[in-house]
Amino acid sequence: MRVMTAEPVLPPAPGADEYPALDFVNSAIALPGGQFIDLFGTPKGANEWLAERGLAPADAGLQEMCTTQLRSLREHLRALFSARVAGLPALPAPLAAVNDALRRVPTAALLQWDEKEGPYRAAPHPINEVMDHALATLAANAADLLTSPDAERLTACGSTPCNRYLLRHGRRHWCSTRCGDRARAARAYARRTQPKAD
Incomplete structure (x- = not known):
């Protein structure tokens, strides 16, 4: 398997x-031809991903330990998503990992004051707690999804070898047009190469 770390x-x-x-959860992507993209393959890639989503400063200077924590939570969330999609009970370890991430940061948003913009509310997270804040935010969002009515629409992409998850809209079972085209092409090829019955 060839691992790539570039933006997909x-x-x-x-x-x-x-x-x-x-x-x-979709930041680890299986592609055709045995290729694999991991957006958390390097601390720099993880820092960029978090910064683009407002979960860490661009100059947070994440270390390998941080990417290991992100990859670990991602795998635990993937296990929970997989259990939900399959209609199976969740294993204790993924549940414990999510709850541990949720307990790491204060939940009350404090009143802050910006000299130019004025008052606003934000949960405190000193720079040395950036990872705790990011992990807790992602865990809380996953918990929100898994406990919402939207969880009924959660599904795995129906195109092999894709391993991404999506919220189904109508009959669509693919995470992207590219995956949908690949699945339709595979079905058409299977029909053409199927032996004809006499």
Whole structure:
């Protein structure tokens, strides 16, 4: 398997704009030909991903330990999403990991005051707690998705070898047009090469 760390060409899966946790779970992408993209393959890639989503400063200077924490939570969330899609009970370890992430930061948003913009509310998270804040935010968003009515629409992409999740809209079972085209082409090829019955 060839591991790539560059930004993928795939657009965000349906539902990722509503649930950043869906985008987070989809940050490890299996592609045709045995290729694999991991957006958390390097601390720099992880820092960029978090910064683009307002979960860490661009200059947070994440270390390998941080990417390991992100990859671990991602795998636990993938296990929970998989259990939900399959209609199976969740294993204790993924549940414990999510709840541990949720307990790491204060939940009350404090009143802050910006000299130019005025008052606003934000949960405190000193720079040394950036990872705790990011992990808690992603875990909370995943918990929100899994406990919302939208969880009924959660599904895995129906195109092999894609491993991304999406929120189904209508009959669509693919995370992108590219995956849909690949699935339709595979079905057409299977029909053409199927032996004809006499």
